[in-house]
Amino acid sequence: MTAESAEEGPGLDDAAAMRLLREGRLEVAGRLVEATNMTLYCTISQGDQLAACVYKPVRGERPLWDFPDGTLAAREVAAYEVAAATGWRLVPPTVYRDGPFGPGMVQLWIDADPEADLMALVRSRQPALRRMAVYDAVVNNADRKAGHLLPLTDGHIYGVDHGVCFSEEGKLRTVLWQWRGKPLPREAVTVLVTLEREMERGRLGRRLRELLTAAEVEATWNRVRKLLDTGVHPYPSEDWPAIPWPPI
Template structure:
């Protein structure tokens, strides 16, 4: 008997397997704030490892009263796919052993890839971007920096579009073969500006030509009757879809990465 075929992260076949395969719970991810189950999914000789987050295990959030976290996670994947950047692992909404939930392909991160650091300096070294100063012990601060990495810059644009309120370091998954993925997108798409992220290093800087082209594509896809607009309408409220469209327009109008508003903490806590 041959071993089951493993599915690469960026694979339409992988998304279909997540939606159609038999889901088997193998364990629970203990450090997750909501119920997150480590699973395998198998169908017709193919197999993948995945995360299953049942809606029944979600903790209600007072500031995200509309919809469910699982739908927002799938919506983030839909927007990521529309960019062509593939920054979110294949993610589907489906029935599982504990009811409807989000199922996402498991990504094996490369632990030695350093994307964040604390340094004893006033300015970042070449290859790094400053986030801000953090208190590391009583009376002592250090500069928090992230890598000046094009993959992170793309993710910063995606986060601005989906209004990510919780981009922590632990949500960044670099892989051995090159791609970088972002996970945990349950608190996204709010109609109010709630962008809270570690990726402020490009704040106020001009968007790249590539990013502008991607945003123009998103604008078309989010227009009335656009494919992405129709997909998001099944996952988000009409007001949230309209707010997403408005954020894309605002980014194109400014031509720059957004800056912190100063109205609330701009960095999530804890940052990792």
């Protein structure tokens, strides 16, 4: 269910969705049992606005050997902040707030195209998918599975499940390696320049320092600079599995 199909009126732009997610009344409707961590399907309402969303409370996070405990929700929010700064609308509106099971990540629910063939999608060379590949390189996404892509009927593609991003170590694992070593598109270079500026002296840098460690923010900045210096999509690491398992 999208915000628009939840019958809140003419639809929410991202700014209105963010306000609703921050201030609305959050009610749990069910649990997504296939998720590794506690992931709750909820409704959120304020006045005549109503939307569906996903709520991942910190207390429901399973410990990981390579990420600090209790940090996944903040990483999801940081991933949204980077996505928002690109202007590509790659991640649904996402906030960190209190909820029925304590603080956690709350993200607008997006209805993907039910007819989409995800395996065919990830083998394609769609420009929207290439933007996602650049974005994943910036946030150091350790788990870009096909099932973490939400293609819409209009061709737009969202990405979700960004709890294992922003490690200081290179952990990029993705199903989107078809551009490895290829020159970055001019559009991507322009966006990366903007990200570098925003991390150095803009809102993005300040916001990331609220959500991540100083070392993780510095590592993110370094990844942006490396992409600009090399001018190409990264190659898989020889020290880390290139593709997540299962890939779907």
